[in-house]
Amino acid sequence: MIGSLANSVLRESRTRDVILVLTAIVILWEGYVWIFEPPRIFLPPPSAIFSEFLKTPGIFVRHMGYTLATTATGFLLAVALGVIAAVGIVYSRFLERTLYTLLVALNSVPKVALAPLFVIWLGTGAEPKISVAIMLAIFPIVIDSVLGLRSADPDMLNLARATRASPLQVLMKIRFPNALPSLFAGMKVAISFALVGAIVGEFVAGGNGLGFLILVAQGQFDTTRVFVSLVLLGLMGTVLFYGIDFLERLMLPWHVSQRSDPGATHPAG
Amino acid sequence: MKANSDAYVRISHLGKVYPSQRGDVEALVDLNLDIRPGEFVSVLGPSGCGKSTLLKCIAGLEPVTSGNIQINGRPLDGPPDRLGVVFQRDVLLDWRTILNNVLLQAEFLGHKRAAYRDRALQLLQRFGLQGFEDRHPWELSGGMRQRASICRALLCDPELLLMDEPFGALDAMTRDDLNLELTRIWQGTNKTVLFITHSIVEAVFLSDRVAMMSRGPGRFIDVIEIDLPRPRALSVRETQEFGHYTQKIRHHFAELGILQE
Ligand SMILES: Nc1ncnc2c1ncn2[C@@H]1O[C@H](COP(=O)(O)OP(=O)(O)OP(=O)(O)O)[C@@H](O)[C@H]1O
Ligand SMILES: [Mg+2]
Numbered sequence: 001m002i003g004s005l006a007n008s009v010l011r012e013s014r015t016r017d018v019i020l021v022l023t024a025i026v027i028l029w030e031g032y033v034w035i036f037e038p039p040r041i042f043l044p045p046p047s048a049i050f051s052e053f054l055k056t057p058g059i060f061v062r063h064m065g066y067t068l069a070t071t072a073t074g075f076l077l078a079v080a081l082g083v084i085a086a087v088g089i090v091y092s093r094f095l096e097r098t099l100y101t102l103l104v105a106l107n108s109v110p111k112v113a114l115a116p117l118f119v120i121w122l123g124t125g126a127e128p129k130i131s132v133a134i135m136l137a138i139f140p141i142v143i144d145s146v147l148g149l150r151s152a153d154p155d156m157l158n159l160a161r162a163t164r165a166s167p168l169q170v171l172m173k174i175r176f177p178n179a180l181p182s183l184f185a186g187m188k189v190a191i192s193f194a195l196v197g198a199i200v201g202e203f204v205a206g207g208n209g210l211g212f213l214i215l216v217a218q219g220q221f222d223t224t225r226v227f228v229s230l231v232l233l234g235l236m237g238t239v240l241f242y243g244i245d246f247l248e249r250l251m252l253p254w255h256v257s258q259r260s261d262p263g264a265t266h267p268a269g
Numbered sequence: 270m271k272a273n274s275d276a277y278v279r280i281s282h283l284g285k286v287y288p289s290q291r292g293d294v295e296a297l298v299d300l301n302l303d304i305r306p307g308e309f310v311s312v313l314g315p316s317g318c319g320k321s322t323l324l325k326c327i328a329g330l331e332p333v334t335s336g337n338i339q340i341n342g343r344p345l346d347g348p349p350d351r352l353g354v355v356f357q358r359d360v361l362l363d364w365r366t367i368l369n370n371v372l373l374q375a376e377f378l379g380h381k382r383a384a385y386r387d388r389a390l391q392l393l394q395r396f397g398l399q400g401f402e403d404r405h406p407w408e409l410s411g412g413m414r415q416r417a418s419i420c421r422a423l424l425c426d427p428e429l430l431l432m433d434e435p436f437g438a439l440d441a442m443t444r445d446d447l448n449l450e451l452t453r454i455w456q457g458t459n460k461t462v463l464f465i466t467h468s469i470v471e472a473v474f475l476s477d478r479v480a481m482m483s484r485g486p487g488r489f490i491d492v493i494e495i496d497l498p499r500p501r502a503l504s505v506r507e508t509q510e511f512g513h514y515t516q517k518i519r520h521h522f523a524e525l526g527i528l529q530e
Contacts, residue, residue, distance in 0.1 A: 156362070163374055177362070
């Protein structure tokens with residue numbers, strides 16, 4: 001009883017701590033700007049950023065929606081394609097030797113440098129942005145899925161074989177659920193990569209999205225608008241990350257990391 | 270009827286070599302053993318002598334290198350029909366409830382889950398797991414988890430039950446408990462059981478015969494009939510006859526330098 005109470009307070013107090021720290025930063029920032037008065041073009045105060053947003057909230061929200069849609073589409077496609085590729089890699093020696101090796105090699109290339117190429121190939125619409133998002137997000141998905149699919153308990157696989165489970169059953173009932181925690185870890189990395197991909201795509205071409213807004217504001221030396229976009233971008237990334245975190249809690253209540261063991265959440269005591 | 274069809278499991282001149290880069294590992298050498306239908310046979314031997322290897326060969330999970338295994342008069346190719354296996358570690362799926370873990374056996378064998386639900390609940394009750402059907406494996410103690418894996422192995426009424434040190438990791442009290450329950454289950458049906466252990470007392474208590482294995486590469490050094498009346502209560506272990514059997518086995522191992530006397 002006391003344990004569970006302490007636990008919920010702990011969780012609440014974490015949110016409270018974060019809010020406290022953020023508030024402190026905003027106040028310090030505001031105070032710094034008022035006292036030392038740096039040129040607006042370098043550092044606008046938080047209050048100016050906020051009122052800039054209130055001037056044209058509709059525009060910001062529309063562009064944010066565009067970036068969100070691109071990110072989400074790229075992310076979801078990366079998950080779908082990545083998991084399929086991982087299954088192929090785990091089940092086929094040939095794919096492991098070719099596709100996996102190729103992916104790992106490609107991963108060391110600075111992929112954002114390829115963004116302009118996508119614009120040449122796919123034009124200036126949403127497609128090149130989604131493609132860049134997929135390209136960045138798919139690596140952690142594939143690598144973590146392969147890891148998860150391979151980490152099934154050998155005795156469990158023996159048991160399945162001894163009971164003549166079909167390969168599809170082994171995949172769906174053992175390997176895939178077993179890979180979910182690892183897949184979620186990959187998705188948490190992938191979601192921020194997808195956002196990076198979307199923004200890079202918007203930097204390179206097109207007239208939509210927060211990336212585009214940043215580029216335009218920068219051209220006009222409107223630092224305040226750059227900051228508004230950055231703050232929105234940060235908010236979006238955070239919400240997306242915790243969205244996946246929430247989904248993970250919902251789907252994997254059985255996993256070690258999710259069990260409500262006070263000792264496990266707070267090892268130092 | 271030919272003499273060899275009397276055996277449910279017939280192991281003849283079985284040899285197993287694990288190939289590996291740093292030279293081949295000889296795990297089993299020239300094993301011969303016939304297990305009658307409905308017989309309870311324990312395999313007893315020191316760690317690393319090839320007990321698990323033997324079990325995996327009979328389960329059709331490891332190809333044999335030489336000799337052959339027949340089940341029910343047919344040479345083994347792949348896992349035999351109507352087989353139940355319990356491994357050294359309880360392997361349960363963390364994301365499934367205990368009931369669903371037990372029903373996994375039916376799913377894998379291609380049976381309807383609904384048809385086995387009642388039987389699963391009944392088995393769980395027999396093994397003292399009523400009330401835990403909807404819990405997850407990680408909410409259970411080691412003994413309870415191992416009971417659940419035994420229920421899973423028994424679900425589809427196997428003819429052959431292979432058990433690899435199922436109680437090795439359990440405390441003495443739980444072990445006694447499960448030994449009793451296992452003999453009860455076995456007596457009520459007529460399953461053929463191959464039970465692997467390195468506890469002499471457990472082997473004598475459970476078995477019709479105990480096959481003793483030498484230190485690796487494994488070979489059978491002797492097979493001893495345990496002629497104790499059934500049903501056996503735990504107290505049978507304090508009797509003189511029981512002590513006679515355990516002594517004989519211990520002596521046998523000591524002669525080969527496997528045990529110190
Ligand atoms: N997959 C494998 N590849 C190579 N060697 C193996 C493999 N599995 C087992 N061995 C070797 O075969 C021998 C017998 O192993 P096995 O697991 O059958 O022993 P065991 O009698 O079950 O031991 P324990 O009582 O400790 O479980 C050991 O020397 C082991 O190193
Ligand atoms: Mg073993």
